[in-house]
Amino acid sequence: MSTKRPLQPNKIDREFEKEVGQRKLEARPEEVTTSSSVRRVLEGSQAPPDENPDVMVGIKSELNTVKETFALATVPREAYALGLAGTLPYLGTSLSTLWLAWSLNTEWPTRSIFLNSFLFSHDSATHWLQILEPLQIGYGAVIISFLGAIHWGLEFGEKQPNHSRTRFRYGAGVLAPAMAWPTIFMPTPWALTTQFAAFSALYFADSRATARGWAPTWYGTYRFVLTAVVGVALLISLVGRAKVGEGHIRLSTGELAERIKGGPGSGDGYRNWAKEEEEERKRIQEEKKKEEKKRKEAEKKAKEEEQKKKRAEKEIAEGSKSKQDSGNRDEGTDEQGKKEETGGKEGKD
Numbered sequence: 001m002s003t004k005r006p007l008q009p010n011k012i013d014r015e016f017e018k019e020v021g022q023r024k025l026e027a028r029p030e031e032v033t034t035s036s037s038v039r040r041v042l043e044g045s046q047a048p049p050d051e052n053p054d055v056m057v058g059i060k061s062e063l064n065t066v067k068e069t070f071a072l073a074t075v076p077r078e079a080y081a082l083g084l085a086g087t088l089p090y091l092g093t094s095l096s097t098l099w100l101a102w103s104l105n106t107e108w109p110t111r112s113i114f115l116n117s118f119l120f121s122h123d124s125a126t127h128w129l130q131i132l133e134p135l136q137i138g139y140g141a142v143i144i145s146f147l148g149a150i151h152w153g154l155e156f157g158e159k160q161p162n163h164s165r166t167r168f169r170y171g172a173g174v175l176a177p178a179m180a181w182p183t184i185f186m187p188t189p190w191a192l193t194t195q196f197a198a199f200s201a202l203y204f205a206d207s208r209a210t211a212r213g214w215a216p217t218w219y220g221t222y223r224f225v226l227t228a229v230v231g232v233a234l235l236i237s238l239v240g241r242a243k244v245g246e247g248h249i250r251l252s253t254g255e256l257a258e259r260i261k262g263g264p265g266s267g268d269g270y271r272n273w274a275k276e277e278e279e280e281r282k283r284i285q286e287e288k289k290k291e292e293k294k295r296k297e298a299e300k301k302a303k304e305e306e307q308k309k310k311r312a313e314k315e316i317a318e319g320s321k322s323k324q325d326s327g328n329r330d331e332g333t334d335e336q337g338k339k340e341e342t343g344g345k346e347g348k349d
Helices: 014-022 055-071 077-104 113-118 122-156 163-185 188-211 219-244 255-260 273-348
Strands: none
Touching (some): 077 122, 077 219, 122 188, 188 219
């Protein structure tokens, strides 16, 4: 019975390794051929060919791979929930941008009562777009800086020094905010595009760290899924802002407001709904003024005609009265003349 202490399962038997290392290699020329140590680069399968190959097998395999990737079964529940929750502000601002851009490119008010119930007016859409721009870009800068800071946290938790690992982690932690924060001062399309490039670069860096054992085994897949969601959100934002107008517009500077109000920033091919609405309002007001003026003129004319009629009736009445008075005077004169003639005759007699 051996009195040697049994080895622990994870303990290396250094004496046995030393003994194997000191053994002399034996030559076996009879086992060596021209093709024994050579493997073909491209070789067919050793299994017999399937007479009825199932085309769906490969597709199902690929779908299962995608499903397992996005399921993130190996990711801790807390990291999974918080990571997906962190993408919600991106999705919210991106979908809102697309919605407001549609509102700006739709005539307001529309002929549909249903559309009017949930579409924004042009002024309201412009106002909310100017608020969403700094929110989305600022949030993206914070998240990119946070992704770089993760590597610092992992390095602070290490107990064994490693120069390559330390240099990689500190470099990632410094470069992330250096790429993120200048985007705050860029025009919107440039800022979103630069942030997408930063997210992609950090994903490749995290994949490399995972492959070299400098991050948890699930971290590479986890970052791939989150980067894909953020990339889709950024694409939606870029499409929405392209619908607003030219790609170089920065909403916070008021260029869009100038275009809507018909200012110097308006470009060719852009229909200025606010200006048209203002012109229509002025036209309606002018028509109302003209109608009011015509109505007053008609009333004035009717009054003048009524006054003329009254004057004519008065003149007729006065003329009739004067004729009557004249007739009475004539009759009195005749009677007086007759009386004088009668008196004269009587005097002669």
